[in-house]
Amino acid sequence: MELLYSNILPLRTTEQQRTIADCFRAQLMQADRADIAVGYVSRASLEEIDRLADELHVAHIVLTIGMYYIEGMPESAYRTAMHLNEKWMRSGVGEVRIVKSFKYHGKVYLFSKERAVAENHEVIPVSAIIGSANFGVIKPEAANLRQYETAVLVEEPQVLQDTKELIQNLSTRCSDNIANVTDMRLVRELNVSLTGVDTVSQIPQADLRYYENHVTAVRFPIPVKVPAYDERMMDDNRHYTKSNLNVCYAAPRSARKPRDWYETQFTVSTSVRCEPDGTPKYGYPQKNVPFVVITDDGYTFKCHTTSQNNKQFSAVGDELILGRWLKGRLVAAGLVTPVNNTSADHDRQGMITKEMLDEYGCNSLLLTKTDCQIHEDGNTLDVWLLSFKEGPEDEQE
Template sequence: MNLLYSNILPLGTKEGQETVSNQISEEISNSDAIEIAVGYVSKASLEELDRIVTEHQIRHVILTIGMYFVEGMPEAMYHTAVAINQKWVAAGIGEIRMVRAFKYHGKLYAFYKDQQVKSAIIGSANLGVIKQEAANRRQYEVSAITVEQSECDEIATLIRKLASPACSARIDEITGMTLIREVNVSLTGVDTVDQLPQTQVELFEKHKTDISFILPIKVPAYAERHMDDGKHYTKSNLNVSYAAPRSARKSRDWYETQFTVSKKITLLPGYPEKNIAFYVITDDGYTFKAHTTSDGNKQFSAVGDELILGRWIKGRLAAAGLVTPVNDTQLDVDRTGMITKEMLAAYGCNTLVLTKTNQKMEDEEGNMLDVWILSFEAASQDEGDEA
């Protein structure tokens, strides 16, 4: 066995010493199959592993992750892992698994050539070691590599036991695992938006009335992203940014939304009156002024900034790792930034719920405005899309 190190001062690597990350990359480049069992991963390291697997045309890959089923998994990391697992399964090369039987904290790597394990690494390094980030830049790891056959076989056998149904399950078949919501930073620094502590949100929640409205979110299915007849993405609540630019020189902002509500809802008793501002408090603790506008009272939006509602909804999807904000929607010819039904399904929310409270808040001009709770939720089974 030879030790592997981190190259972090004052313990920088010396001549003849190798880093953990470089050795893993070297072993993968000389392998046609890899099997890994670690406690933790990162979103960036999952993406890096997938890139390496593709670059070196790895024919078989199994990644087993050990701690998140019990502790909960950050949602962006989870959705990234699910997407990569789907890619590997579809290609017939492998899968990502989650340990369920217990909390597994080990870090094991086995490298194969022609169906024979040729080397293995054991030590302190989780998968994050293959992709340096701010969080692990100063984290020192020590591992060891072995090419001794009996040791390689023993490590490989343990990895395969962890990947067996007795210990783990494929990530897309996992149920009951807590997902940890990521913080939506898209509203940070917006002058007309404030953030409340969760205790204050819960206090307003206790003052909800029976006046409540379900606002379905209209988006196309993945297969409909390129249907440009004006009946799909341009009339979608969240994808109006893909409509024709208002200016020949400037595309619409990706966060722009036009949240249109059907007459079936706007004509119900208690629905907010046209052009009368009120405060909304979102379920994740943001507050801003909103109003209803346009013919038939059909547009629901934030006051003074048409991007705020988009920053709230699309920002949450981006924080969850389901979509990446697009700098120029007109250049996004593959529509990778278009919100789809599949994205909402993966997030577990496809509707807004607007509920009035019996409370009021004072605005900057001294006016006392009604307070409504705005939630991003899953539609119940009896809720259909509104026309």
């Protein structure tokens, strides 16, 4: 038995001590099979085990997660776990499971080898890590970077057999494959992409509910136009590769400076803003007249309509705000990673696709007028609610 440590000041590990993360990698490298049962995971740890399983050619791996069915699972971790489960199931490597019977808070990592016994192959446990460390220990992030954990490396045969039986019981009697768990609550994660933007603020939930109680019948759906994944390399505007959320992939304005990944451009279709005879629909925002929007997640900033026939909808003074609000939600959900240099993203992995929006469950903005106004610097500004929700498909313009 060996005691394992975290490596955090002022308790740095010595030359004779091993960290939990280092021991985990060492055991995984020597094992044919890993069975892991923990309370919590993180997106980063799921991405790390995916990388390690590929790198070390792990033959079989099962990850059982214990706390989320009752508490709710952060959406980025859920979507990453779903993708990992699909990959492992498709390749026959393993699966991701969710405990449903109770809150399982244990942290057990069991490593096994396949050995030939007569004409059969038997899975023999060879080591286990047991302690306080959830799965995030293999890839620390800001949230657990200063969280000290301890564990022990166990090699006693009876303890290993007991651990194997515990994990088997969790699998067969208490859990299900994550793809089959359709009633688990997802926890929306904080969109930090708007943090520090001077022209954006947040309001309390009570204030948001107040405005929601003052909506009128004046509302305008604005479909989000994006390509399907297989269309993302097309430069034909019919596939929307350079409109709405993906305008950042259009030609850069300067040879030295690529477009910012958060840049957006919402062109509102004629059918949304105009009557069949071409006259503006009642209540549609007037050109270049600012108004206040309050988003369904509690952010507030100013917007306006611009360009010919009021067809452009954008935030006032900063073309990145709408992108930070909407794309930031997809980032928080674990569906996409921001791209630092869009000109270098040759495979367009940062491009927003229909598949991403379908998985998130939203494909349209809804702009709804309230009967409220805000007085600011001698001006009276109308208040509108802006929601990101599921909506009808829009005709191409």
